[in-house]
Amino acid sequence: MTERRPSSERRIEILEAALTIFVKKGYSEARMDDIVQEIGLSKGALYHHFQSKRDLFIALIEHWMDQFSPIERGGLMRAKPSREIIMHIAKFTAKLFKRNPNWFLVEPEIWAFANRDKEIKELASHLYANVLSEFEALIKRGIEYGEFRDVNAGMIAMSIMTSLHGMIWFALFKPNDFSLEEYVDLNMELILDGIAVQD
Amino acid sequence: MTERRPSSERRIEILEAALTIFVKKGYSEARMDDIVQEIGLSKGALYHHFQSKRDLFIALIEHWMDQFSPIERGGLMRAKPSREIIMHIAKFTAKLFKRNPNWFLVEPEIWAFANRDKEIKELASHLYANVLSEFEALIKRGIEYGEFRDVNAGMIAMSIMTSLHGMIWFALFKPNDFSLEEYVDLNMELILDGIAVQD
DNA sequence: TATTACATACCGACCAGTCGGTATGTAATA
DNA sequence: TATTACATACCGACTGGTCGGTATGTAATA
Numbered sequence: 001m002t003e004r005r006p007s008s009e010r011r012i013e014i015l016e017a018a019l020t021i022f023v024k025k026g027y028s029e030a031r032m033d034d035i036v037q038e039i040g041l042s043k044g045a046l047y048h049h050f051q052s053k054r055d056l057f058i059a060l061i062e063h064w065m066d067q068f069s070p071i072e073r074g075g076l077m078r079a080k081p082s083r084e085i086i087m088h089i090a091k092f093t094a095k096l097f098k099r100n101p102n103w104f105l106v107e108p109e110i111w112a113f114a115n116r117d118k119e120i121k122e123l124a125s126h127l128y129a130n131v132l133s134e135f136e137a138l139i140k141r142g143i144e145y146g147e148f149r150d151v152n153a154g155m156i157a158m159s160i161m162t163s164l165h166g167m168i169w170f171a172l173f174k175p176n177d178f179s180l181e182e183y184v185d186l187n188m189e190l191i192l193d194g195i196a197v198q199d
Numbered sequence: 200m201t202e203r204r205p206s207s208e209r210r211i212e213i214l215e216a217a218l219t220i221f222v223k224k225g226y227s228e229a230r231m232d233d234i235v236q237e238i239g240l241s242k243g244a245l246y247h248h249f250q251s252k253r254d255l256f257i258a259l260i261e262h263w264m265d266q267f268s269p270i271e272r273g274g275l276m277r278a279k280p281s282r283e284i285i286m287h288i289a290k291f292t293a294k295l296f297k298r299n300p301n302w303f304l305v306e307p308e309i310w311a312f313a314n315r316d317k318e319i320k321e322l323a324s325h326l327y328a329n330v331l332s333e334f335e336a337l338i339k340r341g342i343e344y345g346e347f348r349d350v351n352a353g354m355i356a357m358s359i360m361t362s363l364h365g366m367i368w369f370a371l372f373k374p375n376d377f378s379l380e381e382y383v384d385l386n387m388e389l390i391l392d393g394i395a396v397q398d
Numbered sequence: 399t400a401t402t403a404c405a406t407a408c409c410g411a412c413c414a415g416t417c418g419g420t421a422t423g424t425a426a427t428a
Numbered sequence: 429t430a431t432t433a434c435a436t437a438c439c440g441a442c443t444g445g446t447c448g449g450t451a452t453g454t455a456a457t458a
Contacts, residue, residue, distance in 0.1 A: 004403055
């Protein structure tokens with residue numbers, strides 16, 4: 001029998017294994033047995049911690065959301081100009097990606113799932129709304145301080161986010177002649193220069 | 200018994216039904232019976248035209264690729280400046296999207312599949328490489344004619360494409376306060392203004 | 399000793415794919 | 429212009445493996 005561990009720890013261990021398997025095989029092709037095997041646990045144990053496969057996936061999304069609060073990513077730079085903070089978040093995100101691509105590669109899986117499951121869609125919408133409003137706040141702040149032109153902040157926030165999402169495509173179909181860093185830098189510069197006040 | 204139709208027609212009919220079902224339920228949850236029911240055909244008939252579910256999906260991607268050649272989308276404007284052509288393609292894509300969102304909503308499904316199936320990944324890579332090289336050519340053309348600065352054309356092409364991919368996210372999680380057209384316009388302008396030669 | 403964390407054996411709904419067969423065309427031959 | 433021969437399009441009952449989930453038991457912990 002596997003060493004016993006407190007539920008809180010075991011749940012996270014399971015979630016991480018689930019992430020690996022869901023990314024490798026996709027939600028539907030992922031077997032509960034695969035996940036369990038990944039950490040040498042039993043199916044009974046898994047169902048002790050999670051009610052169902054879908055429940056596990058939802059828990060995974062929630063766990064995943066925690067990793068991605070822009071507040072955490074840019075929070076230490078409140079004094080700097082918005083441009084720098086946004087740039088910092090972007091670079092940080094790229095680094096995160098390099099370290100653990102799986103966190104990003106689940107996203108298409110989440111999207112696909114959201115497209116056929118209302119509750120998942122709500123969850124994901126909620127997450128993205130948070131991210132968007134963080135960026136939006138940064139843009140508005142930049143406008144107030146005369147750093148950016150008077151643009152549609154919500155729209156720009158979306159541009160930033162979808163640009164970062166581009167990394168996912170990048171990772172999947174990796175055109176090996178380009179670097180991820182270069183891609184992120186270029187995109188952010190296009191956006192940030194584009195909304196900067198001209199001098 | 201359903202009226203007989205030549206294979207070429209029937210295959211397309213099936214592919215269109217498959218698109219609907221795959222988008223609604225996702226590849227794995229989609230049942231061959233669902234697809235068949237959609238057009239009042241029999242399972243036997245389906246398997247007469249396609250060898251397997253996977254085979255059907257591959258055929259779907261190939262069929263889908265045909266709809267999206269940028270050549271077709273921008274081909275009639277060879278004399279205009281690159282900026283206009285690219286803008287035209289973007290607007291045209293947005294219109295296409297409005298008319299038939301399903302064509303775009305399969306993309307996450309394709310991505311998810313590509314992530315676990317080498318052959319599908321090859322196929323998709325090939326498609327995207329085509330799209331990218333078209334955009335790249337347009338950028339290079341713009342550089343030659345002094346319209347754009349001497350930027351990394353391949354990279355910009357990627358920016359354009361991932362920006363357009365943003366529409367998918369847009370469609371899935373539709374932040375109802377923004378219009379798709381506005382999103383596309385803004386993003387394209389940021390990119391195209393960003394690489395334009397300053398006067 | 400009650401509860402929590404785990405293991406094992408098992409169930410049964412589900413569904414891709416099969417297969418024996420029918421119906422409708424089409425083109426060569428008599 | 430019949431007749432024969434073959435091809436293509438289609439039907440739907442059936443099956444066998446798969447896999448999410450459950451029932452039941454056992455060891456550790458509090």
